[in-house]
Every structure is written in C-alpha cells, then in structure tokens.
Amino acid sequence: MIGGGAAALCAAITARRAGCSVLLAEQAPEPLRGGNTRHSRNLRLSHDAPTPFTHGVYPATEFWSELARATEGTADPLLGRLFVERSAGITDWLIEAGVPLQPIAGGVLPESRRTAFLLGGGKTLLNRLYALAEQLGVEIRYGCEIRDPVIEDGRLITLTVRLDGTSYPSTPRTTIACCGGAQANRAWLRRHWGAAADGFINRGTPFASGELLESLLRQGVRPVGDPKAAYLVAVDARSPADDGGIATRVRCMPEGIVVDAHGRRRHDEGGDTASTRYALWGQRLAGWPDQTGYLILDARGLCAAPPALYPPIQAASLDELAGRLGIGSATLRATVADYNAAVRAPTDKRDDWHTVGLDPPKSRHAHPLIEPPFGVYPMRPGITFTYQGLAVDERARVRLTAGGVVENLFAAGMIMAPNLMARGYVSGLALSIGLVFGRLAGEEAARHVRA
Numbered sequence: 001m002i003g004g005g006a007a008a009l010c011a012a013i014t015a016r017r018a019g020c021s022v023l024l025a026e027q028a029p030e031p032l033r034g035g036n037t038r039h040s041r042n043l044r045l046s047h048d049a050p051t052p053f054t055h056g057v058y059p060a061t062e063f064w065s066e067l068a069r070a071t072e073g074t075a076d077p078l079l080g081r082l083f084v085e086r087s088a089g090i091t092d093w094l095i096e097a098g099v100p101l102q103p104i105a106g107g108v109l110p111e112s113r114r115t116a117f118l119l120g121g122g123k124t125l126l127n128r129l130y131a132l133a134e135q136l137g138v139e140i141r142y143g144c145e146i147r148d149p150v151i152e153d154g155r156l157i158t159l160t161v162r163l164d165g166t167s168y169p170s171t172p173r174t175t176i177a178c179c180g181g182a183q184a185n186r187a188w189l190r191r192h193w194g195a196a197a198d199g200f201i202n203r204g205t206p207f208a209s210g211e212l213l214e215s216l217l218r219q220g221v222r223p224v225g226d227p228k229a230a231y232l233v234a235v236d237a238r239s240p241a242d243d244g245g246i247a248t249r250v251r252c253m254p255e256g257i258v259v260d261a262h263g264r265r266r267h268d269e270g271g272d273t274a275s276t277r278y279a280l281w282g283q284r285l286a287g288w289p290d291q292t293g294y295l296i297l298d299a300r301g302l303c304a305a306p307p308a309l310y311p312p313i314q315a316a317s318l319d320e321l322a323g324r325l326g327i328g329s330a331t332l333r334a335t336v337a338d339y340n341a342a343v344r345a346p347t348d349k350r351d352d353w354h355t356v357g358l359d360p361p362k363s364r365h366a367h368p369l370i371e372p373p374f375g376v377y378p379m380r381p382g383i384t385f386t387y388q389g390l391a392v393d394e395r396a397r398v399r400l401t402a403g404g405v406v407e408n409l410f411a412a413g414m415i416m417a418p419n420l421m422a423r424g425y426v427s428g429l430a431l432s433i434g435l436v437f438g439r440l441a442g443e444e445a446a447r448h449v450r451a
Contacts, residue, residue: 001138002146002212003178004028005035006122007413007434007441009129011176013097014442016136020449023172024133025144025161027179027207032243033126033142035180036204036385036414036430039245040122042115043435044428045087053091053101053116060084063114066426074422078394083420086436091116093439098128115428122431146170146179147211149409151219154400156409174445176410177398178438181386181417182210183230184242188386192228199291201235203382206242213389213415221406222391222399225418231425232282235382236310237292244309250377252305253281254365256297257339258379261289263322263331265339270354270364279425285381293379294325296336299371312375321374340368385430389418396441410445412437 001012004026016022026033046060063084067075091101100119102109109117118125134140141163148160159170182188184206189197202208217223239248253269258281260266266288272280285293297305302312315321318336322329342358343366352364390398390411397405398416413434420433 001025001176001178003035003180003413003415004033004142005037005178005180005413005434006040006125006129006431007438008176008178009126009133010435010438011178011410011412011442011445012133012138013129013136014439015176015446015449016133016138018443018446018450020174020446022138024138024140025146026140026142027145028142028205030142032205032207033130034122034205035208037122037126037434039204039243040118040125040431041246042112042117042428043090043431044115044426045090045432046084047088051091051116052103052105054113055104055111056113058113060088063087066114067420067429070426071421071424074424075420079392079419082394083433083436086440087432090432090435094125094435097132099125100128114426147215149212149215149219151216151221151406151409154404154407156406172408174408174410174448176396176412176441176445177212177216177390177415178411178413178434178441179212180205180208180210180414181389182208182213183383183386184208185210188214188227189230189383193230193286196286196291199380200230200232200286201237201239201244201248201380201382202242203233203235203239203244203246203248203384204242208385208414210386216390216398220401222401223388224391224416225388225422227386227388229387229423231279231384231387232286232381233279233384234281234285234293234379236308237378237380238310239380239382244382247309248382250281250295250308250379252297252301252377253295255301255304255367256295256369257336257362258293258295259327259332259335260294261292261327263327263335265335265360268360268363270352270362270366281379282381285379291380294327295377295379296321296369297375297377298369299373300367301369302373302375308377310377312377314373314375316372316374318374321376325376325378336369339366340370342366343368385414385417387418387422389414389416392416392419392437395444396437397444408448410441412441
C-alpha cells in the first residue's frame, strides 16, 4: 500500500479483513501522516432517504448528473456511475470503522442534501482508521518512500523502498498506489505553468511529489487528465508554503474590490457569490503580476467579512494603505474613486447594489468603499491538487497505454481521481473518491492475491 491518506487506509483495512498481509508505506513522518485527508471536512454521497447526517434525498442519478456537469463531461461514465452508486455505502462503513460524523440534529452545520461532515475533521478520521488498521494487523512504516517501479509484460515486477537512509528492492505480489498528485512538486508545476508556479501556495501535504506517478507514466501506464491543469483557490498570501489547509482560504471578495499589484481592478467581484468563486479567483490570480491580488474592504466590509486565519492589514486612509502594500497611492485612489462613482443603489427588491459605466463592472454587492478604517487581505493562488493521474478500469486496475492492464497494480484516491474529474470540482468529491476507490482497490487486490 503506497500512501497514508484515506484511500490507502480504506484499501489496507479492506484487504486485511479479506485475509491478506498488508504493508502500508507512508512517506510522511507520523505527525504529518495522512496527506490531504488531514485537511478534509466533508464527503459527498448519494442516498435515497434522509439520514442522521444528510437532509432529504440525493439519488445516484442526480449525483452523476452534477458530477458530469461540473467536470464538463470529462468524467468516465462507467467509473462515474460505479462511484456514485458505491458512495451510498460510505457512511455505514465509516461508522462501523469508528469514524464519527456530524449529526444534522445539532444544528451547527448548513443544511445539505449532498454532503456529510466529519466530526473532528480529517484528522479524526485518520486517527480512527489508523487505529483500526493497527488493530487488524496492518504493518505501517512512516518515512517510507516507494519509487522506481519496473513493469514487464503487464506485471509490476519490483519497487525500490527507501527507509531510514537505506534503499532496497521489493517484490510485492500486489500493490495499490494511493500516493496523491503532484501539487507539492515545484519542478512539475514550473514545467507546466512557468514562472507563475513560484507564486503558488501548496494548501496541502508537502509529500505529494508525483514522483511515483511520473515513474509509472514512463513505464507505459496510460495517463488520464491534463498535466497543465491544477485546482487553485484564493488563499491568504501570508499562508505557509505548505499545509495551510482550508483555514487559509479568502472568502469575502463580494464585500469589496480586488486589485492587482498595480492597484487596478481586473474582474467583477460580485459576478459569482457561490462557493465556486474560490476556484475562479485562484485561476485568475495565477495570471496576475506576481500572482498577487489585494481584497480591499472598508469598515462595512470588514464587519461583514467572515472570520479569517490572518487579520486584515488596516489603515486609516487609502494613501496609508497603499504605502503598506507597496502600491502607487494615486493609482489606488483613482481605482476606488472610479468604483465609488459608478456605484448605484438598488431601485427595487429584485435589484442589488451594482455599478454603471465601469469596466470591469461589479454586478452585485457593489457597496461604496468610503468608511475608514480600510482593510486588505493579500491573496495568492493556493494549489489543492493537480489534474493528471493514472487511468484505471472498473476494478481499479491500472491501465497501460498499449492496451490491457497491470494485473497486480491498483490505484485509488487522487492518483486516479482525474478519471472522474479531469477538470472542475464539487464539494466533498475528493474524499469520497478516496473512500470509495480505496475500498474497491482493497477488495480487488485481495481477490487477485487469492486467485
């Protein structure tokens, strides 16, 4: 088992329960185990009746329709339908494994038909699954890197194990790759994004290097997805280079205006107020000078903004604010003045605050910025995952470019997620892919061992 997140744990537990001896190789040290699962909080699942963790119903057909639409038709239909149908069993499996979910009766969560929330977040999920794996007899090695796979005649022949400064070959009967994408690999990102990649902040684990992925692709494994694409969201530019997680996200663009490093607006801040705005702004920032933007709020906007990990940079005047940001004060004052002059109040209940004659416009929530203090959240693109992975079949076996499969190599989680999302995203999708295909890969790997 290569990896230490939800997909690897589900696969390890499932294979061990089927009677297999299992070694789980986690590249991270124990305190940082779990990959991006540590930062997860909810999972998407189909259900035909209300549950203690979800409202209403969310049929598999509706889930599939929304997945196909969000990914612009790139999701593999066979794998996609298999996934949404098997997602219905996630919560029962987690509860039986000792993982707590947040009951909707508590009233602390937004109403959702589509997702269930983890009680205690991804770290609690990991702790419970690691405890169960150890109880079942799964051997776990931390700081253990797997690389240099050799594939011959449709079989994985050897791997190289690096542990405690020593390398040695390994010849496992069956292997499941659950080691994520390449979002922490700066060389990979520069190859596809150029110098802009240096402005990206990695929201998750620093151990998602993509080295095994690249090695397998060189061995003739069939790629899926786009190596030039990445899921980016707007995060606070003061965030750590790695592992900041969901807490670093900037959320209140509609309450103010966003300017670039030269003090100029570039996009409609009120055009999208759904959760998709995070990804829209991440992609936009990737093309801005220095990959940096500044969300500017006045006193009203600061009061309306949700709590953030970092406090806003505040100043009593726009000139003082420009000085603190290193932006030309004349340009920033002109940008704000033009915006304020274009703001129009709503004329009826169907209308919203908007601008007239401004390019780009602000179509909604266009309140003037006039009341000090003024505040700023500096932003950069935060990378969550990359969109290239390994193609798999309906048994989670890794496919070969020349045809056929690697009969003893399976994959689950983000390393194969581009089969289902080569672009786009919906909330809770990544964790559900790991949970569903982790269990599936564990079942199929165990079946292969017994054959």
